[in-house]
Amino acid sequence: MVSLPDAPALSVDDVRAAQKTLSGVARTTSMEGSRHLTSLVGSPVHFKCENLQRTGSFKLRGAYVRIAGLTHEERARGVVAASAGNHAQGVALAASLLGVASTVFMPEGAPLPKVAATRDYGAEVRLHGQVVDETLHAAREYAQQTGAVFIHPFDHPDVVAGQGTLGLEILEQCPEVRTIVVGVGGGGLLAGIAVAVKELRPDVRLIGVQAEGAAAYPPSLSAGHPVTLESVSTMADGIKVGRPGNVPFKIIGDLVDEVRTVSEDALSSGLLLCLERAKLVVEPAGASPVAALLSQPDAFEGPVVAVLSGGNVDPLLMQRTLRHGMAAAGRYLSLRLRLRDRPGALAALLQELSVADANVLDVSHVRTDPRLGLDEVEVELHLETQGPEHCTDVAATLRAAGYTVVPTR
Incomplete structure (x- = not known):
């Protein structure tokens, strides 16, 4: 069991409860083998295709569990979130399914397809700020002014438990797994998988992957507390987070075996491989585990499961990234x-x-x-x-x- 700062303890039982909450809501996404990566690594490599989840990413899992856990009074006040894309869509759909009004703040430069999708899922979208930090501040102010419940993208036990259901699916679909590789931004997904997996299979190695230009976890783990980066820069906006969340940081520090970084060239090469070899549309953040496998294939004990966490990529970014990936290759x-x-x-x-x-x-x-x-x-x-x-x-x-x-x- 993992002790969380300022939060109840979190265990695999909480993840199992979240799985029941998500029954009929989140899909059990497929597991697909990768012949190319299998040949590079020297043992089986599988993709956990969360890019095929409803809303196009794993974020629905945590958002739905968090909102489903609100009291009747809290639901009546509505929910508010801040996001450049994936969390926005997850909150919008989860709130709609539960009959809760949602307001989502997005940066003014957010890709139009993501803005449109968030509205289509039922949220009121408000564009504010140039970067996510400004958008986050606006969402928190809105929560204070209106009483709406702020739904954090990763720093809450219910969100972590919801994301952890992905870990239970991995163990069910690939019981022989030896290594799980997961992209890391704030850390909610990796922390949830760690809670689910390490209690049931402590022998499984868990590796987090961050973009070199947005790698807050290595210095934070060295310091023993979350450290805020002065700046972040990466094409992988899904993991473009400058500070670990308090809740996932404790779990990752206790349970995760390693957090490594990958270059922008590796990210674009990973995305290109997913598209060409696996016929899967994956955003740069979702391709980060593939980038890690491509960068150092002999560092992973197989069978390996690489979590493709999302597929919501803006077409213009896809075009630039593919061109970058072709150059890198x-x-x-x-x-x-x-x-x-x-x-x-x-x-x-x-x-x-x-x-x-x-x-x-x-x-x-x-x-x-x-x-x-x-x-x-x-x-x-x-x-x-x-x-x-x-x-x-x-x-x-x-x-x-x-x-x-x-x-x-």
Whole structure:
């Protein structure tokens, strides 16, 4: 049993009670094998596909359990939350299912599809602030002014218990599991899984994954208390949290074996792998366990379960991330070179690229740069390639044809 600061003790029995509360509400999401990662790791790797959960992420679990536990009087006052996306949708649907009015504050720059989905699930959406911290402050003020109950995304025992139901499902679906890898923001999901799993299977290794630019847990665990980062920066907005929650921090410190970090390149490569190999749409935060497996495949004892925590990715971010992932995987090449500004010069260049089997995605010309001669033009090319070796071959082909190649990445 885990002792929580300023909260009741939390055990696997609380997670089982949450599972009963969620019966008929949250889906038991599928477990899918990954042949590619299995070959890299050297033992079975499975995806726990929480990106296929209702609302597109695990957040419905904790939000529903938290709101279901409110008194009749509290429900009558309504609930309020702050989120850039996943928690917003989870609270909106949970409140609608329970007949509770909900108000959700979202940043002014929140992706329009997430704003629209939150409204469609029944919440009143209020756009406020440029970053989530400002939005969070506005939501807390609203709660104080109106009496609405603030639903925290991760720092409450009921939320942690709700997220922990995912851990029970993992043990049921993959009883032979040896390692579970989970993305970490505030820590509610990892803490809930830890409570469920470690009491039943203390031999299972639990590994949390954070983005390098938003990794509050490593310094916090070293200090022995939650530490607030001065700044956070990552494409993975689902785990872009600058301070661990008090409730999950204690659990993670006591029960989790390791918290490691991954780069932005690894995150985009993980997302690309999910899309291409598993045919699964996963947001960068949800791909963080895959990024960890790709970064150091020999560090994980299998069978491994990687939790794909969400699939709510903005289409524009998906486009940028896939492009980033292709570059990280050596399948996207940008380069610049100079040509004589005369008819047929570009056609000749494109012919060389065709011979090299490079797919041209974009071509741009610069004619006004003072560094160029009167009869010169600079061309920037964006190419799709077959991998790092092919990138090298393409550049070598162009140099052999007499072009001066200047890579841009």
